[in-house]
Amino acid sequence: MVTAPSLEALRPAGPHESGAGAWRRLWRRLTPADWSVLRIYLLSRIGVWVVVYSAAWIFPNDPGAKQPTPWVSRWDQWDWGHFKRIAEFGYFTGQGAVGSAQPDNREAFFPGFPWLVRLLHSLGVGWTLSGLVISFVAGAVAVVALARIARLYLNGGGDGGGTGGDKAGEKAGEGGVDVGRRAALFLLLSPCAVFLAAGYTEAIFLAFALPAWLAAKRGRWPLASLLAMGAMATRISGLFLVAALVAEFFLGSGGLRDRLRSLPWLALPALPLVGYFGYLYARTGDLMAWKHAEERGWNREFHVPWEAWHNTWVSAFGHVQSTGFAVMFQAELLAMLVGVALLGVLAWRRRWSETVYMALSLWALGTSYWYVSVPRATLLWWPLWIGLAVLSLRWRWVKEAYVCVAGPLMAVLVVAFTTGRWAG
Incomplete structure (x- = not known):
């Protein structure tokens, strides 16, 4: 994961190039526009950390406590427990493991992120801190990639897999640089942005998915496929990304005959999915073990959208x-409406690849017993953040309204x- 800044298709280090030399080359590839995005990212992280520190003092677990719970333990919440147990014990050992008397349905979580947590923990980092x-x-990788995609779109590369990249973005002037900053800011201030900071899969998914999309838009299909493998290993949303990449491959501008040489690369992202499902099948005899865990744990059995x-x-x-649960369900409804509106705009603008991604995402989220985690899923809708950024360049009040409302929320x-x- 630490090598993900190579998202710009860095050359492999030569046989005589030291690791330090490779990192220096990586460092030089960050443009001033990238550094401005990273500054926003760091400031936003400091803001989140300050809120968490303050909340630990104002809302202690024990109202009579004289000291707050440790800062890191404040992040030991909700689904992080599943990731930690997978990292520590795997899927088939430990309390709540698959096949035990009271299973915790941990097989609903893909192995990529827990594997990275285990790897970092083996270096002496605590479990929860490893996730953070x-x-x-x-998250740093993701916001840089998001800003570069936004600059590419503003410069007219959104429809065609161009190769102009950051040079084109820089030629767009201050508007090109600013749209990237705004897209990153809107993502980092989104209501559910806490999941980008917590030990969850949203940040690591975006760190693979956004560079994969950027590589695809530049026609670098081997790199896009390799990065999409990482996204697929972290969550089922990787399947929607792969579908969008396939659509971009066939519908993007440029010579299809030239692109066909890269067609076999598009099979690579399926390997993590096939491998994980095959592993569960070998241990449980259930080819749909992942889906059945989703149904048991989160009521994600199929229902028609209106139900x-x-x-x-x-x-x-x-x-x-x-009231605590009810307000969360209200947020689910609102997020679904935002997603449907975004889908309509993408279809109207004929951005078919992103339309495929959004349509599959909304279908998966909107056909359960009830909506679960739709607000979190908005973090993965990169066309939303880019669209808002472009809109805010036309109407200044969009940025002002968003920051004033979304920030406090x-x-x-x-x-x-x-x-x-x-x-609740």
Whole structure:
């Protein structure tokens, strides 16, 4: 994961090149526009950390406590427990393992992120801190890639797999640089941005998926496929990314005959999915073990979209849930509406590759018993953040309204997550 800054298709180090020389070459590839994005990223992380520190003092687990719980332990919440158990014990050993009397359905989580956590822990880093470090580094990679994609789109490369890259973005002037900064800022201030900082898979997925998309837009299909393998290893959303890459491969501008030489590379991203499902099948005899874990743990059995909407609406406004759960279901409904609107805009603009990605994402999220984790999924909708950034260049009030509304809401949800009040 630490090598993910090579997302710009760095040449492999020569046989006589030292590791330090490779890192110096990496460092030089960061443009002033990249550094401005990284500055925003670091400042946003400091802001999140300050909120978590303050919440630990204001909302201690024991109201009579004289000292807050340690800062790192504040992140030991919710799904992180699943990732930690997988990293520590694997899928088939330890309390709650697959096949035990009370399974915790950990097979619903892909192995890529827990494997990285285990790797870092083997170097002497604590479990929870390992997850935080991975997300921190991955988040930096993700925002740089997002900003570069935004600059590419603003310069007119969004439709065609161009190779102009950052030079083209720089030629777009201050507007090109600013759109990248805004896209990164909007992502980092999104209401659910706490999951980019926590030991969750959103940051590491974006650290692979966004560079893969950037490589695809530049026609670098071997690199795009290798990076998509990393995304596929972290979460099922990698399948939607691969579908979008296939659509981009066949629908993008330029000579298809030249691209066909790279067609076999598109099979690579399927390997992690086939390998993981094959592993579960070999141990359980259930080819759909992952799907069945999703159904048992999170009610993600198939329902037609209008049933899922109805069930979520009743949970949000039918006074059948406690207020903490009800407000989360309200957020699920709002996020779904945003996603459907984004899908419509992408289709209207004929951005077919991104339309495929969004359509598959919304179908997967919108056909459960009720909506689960749709607000979190917005973090992975990179066309949303780029679209908002472009829109804010036309109308200044868009940025002002977003920062003033989303920023405080993000802080509230950071407090909710790190104090154990995320849902209910």
